[in-house]
Amino acid sequence: MVTLLGLSFVLLAQARVAQSSSAVSDIDPHTAFGSKTAPVVMEIFSDFQCPACKTLYTATNGKLMDNYVNVGKVYLIHRDFPLTMHAYSRVAARYARAAAQIGKFEPVEQVLFQNQEKWEQNGDVDGTVVSVLSAADLAKVRALVKGGTLDAAIDKDFALGQMYRVNQTPTTVFHCKGQTYPYPGVMSYEILKQFLDQLLSQR
Amino acid sequence: MMESSPFNLRRVIIWIGRLVLGGIFIYAGYSKIFLPIIHPHPPIGVALSFFAMQVDSYQLLPPRGVNFVAHTLPFAEVVLGLLLLIGWRLRIWAVIVTLIMVGFFAAVVRSYALGLQINCGCFANPEPLTIKTVFRDGSLAALALLMTIFAFFEARQPHPWSPTNQA
Numbered sequence: 001m002v003t004l005l006g007l008s009f010v011l012l013a014q015a016r017v018a019q020s021s022s023a024v025s026d027i028d029p030h031t032a033f034g035s036k037t038a039p040v041v042m043e044i045f046s047d048f049q050c051p052a053c054k055t056l057y058t059a060t061n062g063k064l065m066d067n068y069v070n071v072g073k074v075y076l077i078h079r080d081f082p083l084t085m086h087a088y089s090r091v092a093a094r095y096a097r098a099a100a101q102i103g104k105f106e107p108v109e110q111v112l113f114q115n116q117e118k119w120e121q122n123g124d125v126d127g128t129v130v131s132v133l134s135a136a137d138l139a140k141v142r143a144l145v146k147g148g149t150l151d152a153a154i155d156k157d158f159a160l161g162q163m164y165r166v167n168q169t170p171t172t173v174f175h176c177k178g179q180t181y182p183y184p185g186v187m188s189y190e191i192l193k194q195f196l197d198q199l200l201s202q203r
Numbered sequence: 204m205m206e207s208s209p210f211n212l213r214r215v216i217i218w219i220g221r222l223v224l225g226g227i228f229i230y231a232g233y234s235k236i237f238l239p240i241i242h243p244h245p246p247i248g249v250a251l252s253f254f255a256m257q258v259d260s261y262q263l264l265p266p267r268g269v270n271f272v273a274h275t276l277p278f279a280e281v282v283l284g285l286l287l288l289i290g291w292r293l294r295i296w297a298v299i300v301t302l303i304m305v306g307f308f309a310a311v312v313r314s315y316a317l318g319l320q321i322n323c324g325c326f327a328n329p330e331p332l333t334i335k336t337v338f339r340d341g342s343l344a345a346l347a348l349l350m351t352i353f354a355f356f357e358a359r360q361p362h363p364w365s366p367t368n369q370a
Contacts, residue, residue, distance in 0.1 A: 052320045151352050169322050179241050181253060182329045185321040190266045191259040195252040202246060 009012050020091035024077065024175055026156055028176035031078040034069040038082040040199050041175040042074055045081040045161045048083035048112045049120050050169045056186045057113045063189045068196055078155040080110070093154050095125050099133070107132040108141075177202055213353040220350025224300055224343065226299055234327035235277035241327075251277065257324030274283030279303075294358060297351040304344040311340045340369045 014199060045055045068074040080097070094111050099108035111132045112125070118127045125168045126200035130138060141160050164173050164182055173174075174181040233239075237252040245253075255273035258264065264272065269279070287295040307325075315319055315337050323330045330336070 050320075053300060074285070081298055162263040165329075171329075178243060179245055180242060182254060183253070183322065183328050185257075185319075185333060187256050188266070189257050191252075191255050191269055194270075198246075198249045198252040 009094055027077055027159065028100065030096075030103065031105055033065065033076045034071040034074055034109075035186065038072055038075040040068075040074045040123045040196060043077045043079050043175070044158075045079045045157070045166045045169055045171045045173070047081055047083050047169040048096065048109075049086035049089035050083065051116070052186050053170045054113045054116050054192065060187055060189045064192065067193070073200060074174055074196065078105070079161060080107060080154045080159055081161045081166055081171070082165075083131065083169060084194060086120075088120060088125060090151075090154065091123065091125045092119070093160070094145050094150045095141060097128050097150040097153055098141040099129065099137075099170040101139055101144055102140050104133060104137055104141075106140060142184045174199065176200075212359055215292075216346075216349050217353050217357065220297070220346050221290060221293070224304075224347055224350070225284045225287035227343065228280045228287065228300065230283065230284075232277040232280030232282075236281070238327050249259070253290045254324065257322050257356055260321040261314055261317070262319065263313075265311060294351070294354050295346070297354050301347040303345070304340070304347040308340045308344040309335075311337055 022045060027036075044056070046056075064074065064076070069076045078096075080093040082093045096105060096108050096112060099105050107135060108129050109126055112119070115128050119125050126142070129141065161171070164171070164180075166173075166182070166184070168184050170186065171182060171184040172187070174183065174195075235254045236247055236250055238245055238253065245360055249271075250323065251274055254277065255269055258276075259269045267328050274370075283296055285302060287293070310333060311323070314332055319332070321332050321334050323332045325336070325340075
């Protein structure tokens, strides 16, 4: 009897843990990081040409990856939300999506954000990603971008963002224990850490 | 006499200020403490740390200051809202509410002028900081200021229902 009770308790706890990522639909594993069974899921709706998205990426994401994502506490999902006010953000999103399909999302995301001020002047996204891709990978990425099949995935993310009433970037949607917390704007790591620790300490 | 009427313009504005600002302060504090839009409702610690992120987004305070504001402001809003509605020692609470509203207004104007893409953090719901927010906070700050000035002015007048006034 005690064993049965213990077993049902463990199963219930596992179900609650698994609830967070199962509450999120349409996850492209190439643009998601960490463990799918992590108790907290963060969906970041981002635009590669948005300065605030760059700030979030450069100031917060690195520490977040090291201390929460890579240790299985947070499952981080990149969502494309290219705003129409930015002329080249959709082009950048296509390149990032293409790179994701060949497993090179992280270096391309990094180089796009780090050189945002350069490529947003002339739209030379291709010239920006050249520096982090081998010739073979670059050829694959270009082929995927020219193929025109990537917009469907970007539009899917955009539609999902509209469902969450995202109207600015970056917007982060936190999921934990069946709760959903939409948060528009940049977060400093110190304050985000407190929020994540509070979410993780919920019983 | 205008001053002795319980319904003169100054008294009407004081009443409107007490009801509007008192109600808004209570709701604003309650929504930050309990996050009624999130289901199932999170513990207070989660709600306050979520509010801390909104305070932080204004880029005005260091982390310690952010935590202090996030963990005290929601409770202060509820208490001040109740005190405004009750009306006891009105001038003291009206001054404090006015200072807080002017502070909110200055923070909102600064963020809007800098083009910060942030959440207002005024209530629990995610609300982008727009020109509408600037006008709303400006109107409430003006109402708080008028209420306070008139509260001091009326305190110098005999109460409309006092025996000396009736005589």
